Amino acid sequence: MTVDLVLKDLKAYINGQVVECCIAIESRRIFKIGRESQMPRADNVLRLDGLLVLPGIIDVHVHLRDEGKAYKEDFYSGTVAAAAGGITTVFDMPNNDPVTMSVATLRNRIEIAKSKILVNVGFYSEFPSEIQEIDNIIKEGCMAFKLFLGEQVGGLNIADNNKLTAAFKRIGNRVPVAVHAEDHEVLKIVKEELKKEGIDGLEAFIKAHPVEAEEKAVKRIITIAERTGVQVHFCHVSSENGLKEIVKAKASNLPISCEVTPHHILLSTKELLSIGPVGLTLPPVRDTRHVNALWQGISKKFVDIIASDHAPHAHWEKSANIIWNVKAGVPGLETILSLLLNEVNKGKLALADVVRLMAENPAKIFGINDRGSLREGNKADLVVVDLKREYYIDSQKFYSKAKYSPFDGWKVKGKPVKTFVGGQLIMDEGEIVGKPGCGEAIRRSVKN
Secondary structure (H helix, E strand, O other): OEEEEEEEEEEEEEOOEEEEEEEEEEOOEEEEEEOHHHOOEEEEEEEOOOOEEEEOEEEEEEOOOEOOEOOOOOHHHHHHHHHHOOEEEEEEOOOOOOOOOOHHHHHHHHHHHHOOOOOEEEEEEEOOOOOOHHHHHHHHOOOEEEEEOOOOOOOOOOOOHHHHHHHHHHHOOOOOEEEEOOOHHHHHHHHHHHHHOOOOOHHHHHHOOOHHHHHHHHHHHHHHHHHHOOOEEEOOOOOHHHHHHHHHHHHOOOOEEEEEOHHHHHOOHHHHHHHOHHHOOOOOOOOHHHHHHHHHHHHOOOOOEEOOOEOOOOHHHHOOOOHHHOOOOEOOOOOHHHHHHHHHHHOOOOHHHHHHHHHHHHHHHOOOOOOOOOOOOOEOOEEEEEEEEEEEOOHHHOOOOOOOOOOOOOEEEEEEEEEEEOOEEEEEOOEEOOOOOOOOEEOOOOOO
């Protein structure tokens, strides 16, 4: 038999260990892992000079924009950015224009994406206006539903606990619900008070998103999860308070998971005040007490996933004179893996942590069983990294349309140098060599 590709002279992270091996790829999947003498003939052979191969990174929190927000990012620019960052699968958030919240909007978004994407893309849906429409959206293949509690985005009234409970019951155990946990009432009251007092600036923005808003929203959703048994995933947890409530719920064996972002574990309010509005995110970064608590959550495996929350905006949207007019969100696809590999080199993370938090757990939690690990039969989504490569982050070189970053100028050690999607090389030493459409639009299989 002759396969499509054999990768030789490499080290790979397999079953919790780094081993020297070769990898044979056929029909977009890993065909064989073993010694060079065990490899079949191949149409193409690529030697990796001893570099490290990891499972392709899965980023479960990405805003690819496009459609009415294509000036910020589109499916092509966003997935090129992902490829450059060593990410092979992303999940697209639904707060688009139009909002993805129906069979029609989901189907249309998938069709638009198919011809543009370079990496694999799964799609969230917001909750529809009519609860019974949930069934059809699930059948269409959404990976999960997204619930924004900070403001009204989808069709479900976020102030109505009965409606939320009914929607969660309708979902059952078929797909997860990913939650942006900031209580809209707390946010509204605090923001109005600050505006009345004429308080502006970064410190006002931080005050307008207190940890109490996250804690209250987390508690609320946990209560609904207890009643309904739905699988809940808390997005971008930013505070010790919120994480403590999640840990308690996990101890009660509720089907709950959570994620943190690089900016919430690598930046604090002190750095934000120095960086300026370009570093504004929702929720904002916190003081060092909360940063330390998130790191402790990672070390104790309370945190399940690290995701980028890639949220690109136009430059003018990040430089408004009034803080309330600044768009919150930062690009992260091209920095997340390097930032975490840098932490590996510093000894703060293990390589096993990176693979668990950015490949294995995302695949497990969101039900994509043939990705997330290097295993024969799995999709050949791989990233080759050079753990010794040092470079400075420069947002002007991003493939993303968003040419800014709170990590601009950071020196990092560890870099993705090749990205394979379905066995096809799409990024090589920072150059995009894949073509639009080589990524796969992923649909989640429905549980019976």
